[in-house]
Amino acid sequence: MEPLKVVVAGPVGAGKSTLIRTLSETAVVDTDALASEDIGKPTTTVAMDYGTIHLGDQLLYLFGTPGQDRFDFMWDVLSEGALGLLLLIRGDRPEDFVPARRLLDYLTSRQPVPYVLGVTRQDQPPVWGPEEVAPFFGVPLERVVGINAKDPQSAAKPLIRLVELIAAEEAAS
Amino acid sequence: MTKQEQLQGILRELKQALPELRSIVVASTDGLPIVHDAADAPRVAAMAATALGLGKRISQTTDLGMLEETIVRGNQGYFVVYAAGEKGVLAVSAPADANLGLIHLEARSFAARLAQIL
Numbered sequence: 001m002e003p004l005k006v007v008v009a010g011p012v013g014a015g016k017s018t019l020i021r022t023l024s025e026t027a028v029v030d031t032d033a034l035a036s037e038d039i040g041k042p043t044t045t046v047a048m049d050y051g052t053i054h055l056g057d058q059l060l061y062l063f064g065t066p067g068q069d070r071f072d073f074m075w076d077v078l079s080e081g082a083l084g085l086l087l088l089i090r091g092d093r094p095e096d097f098v099p100a101r102r103l104l105d106y107l108t109s110r111q112p113v114p115y116v117l118g119v120t121r122q123d124q125p126p127v128w129g130p131e132e133v134a135p136f137f138g139v140p141l142e143r144v145v146g147i148n149a150k151d152p153q154s155a156a157k158p159l160i161r162l163v164e165l166i167a168a169e170e171a172a173s
Numbered sequence: 174m175t176k177q178e179q180l181q182g183i184l185r186e187l188k189q190a191l192p193e194l195r196s197i198v199v200a201s202t203d204g205l206p207i208v209h210d211a212a213d214a215p216r217v218a219a220m221a222a223t224a225l226g227l228g229k230r231i232s233q234t235t236d237l238g239m240l241e242e243t244i245v246r247g248n249q250g251y252f253v254v255y256a257a258g259e260k261g262v263l264a265v266s267a268p269a270d271a272n273l274g275l276i277h278l279e280a281r282s283f284a285a286r287l288a289q290i291l
Contacts, residue, residue, distance in 0.1 A: 031229070033201075033202035033203045033222060034202055034259065036202075046225075047223045048227070066223070068204070068219075070204055070219040071219050073216075
């Protein structure tokens, strides 16, 4: 089976780097720099995160983007040749939903690939769940998965869904 | 003298030392402009932070030791990014016929001074 390149995108603090660190079976390539703005954490990704994971026989290359809009040039760089998109959003930060929706539109218009939304922090209520987030984003519920990015089993769920969607699209074409 | 004034002073000195530079941007390592003379500073600052962050990681991963600088060379010029301590980035743009050795010599010492202030 060919390896699948998957882009992990989403607003700052959504849990992109955390998810890749949680899941990767190989040493993660990260590019953290000290955060000079108040973003609720000490460091932030400035170029990319990279990790790999097997889901069954399927090898996935995970490419995480930086979260801040000023790094938007990296979205196109990292999306080149991607076959799937995982968009992460923090379930306890609904103010991020509108920019995240714009990001989803942008990325899927540039690279029309199967996508899944991962709604993080499901272990820390009060938090928006998939059934509340799906209508907000106007996407089918099957494309929205609630996760805890620090838990390996939970964090793998949206990727499993994504691989299923990619397989279904391939079968249909 | 405020931090900003000190940094502006260093920027001016660097311009005098290397008049051939097209633009200079000092940014935070997370990509926000601090002092600069570039028209497109926010964008250049973000890209400089990306280039430096990725350069550091490549340098580590491929056993090159501590990163000295990241160089982008186009057929019409150079864009060079230096680390200015843990928190800062110094990015300069120069024409293709510039003396890169001289730029490194000056820029590295200015980067060290910037690091003291940042």
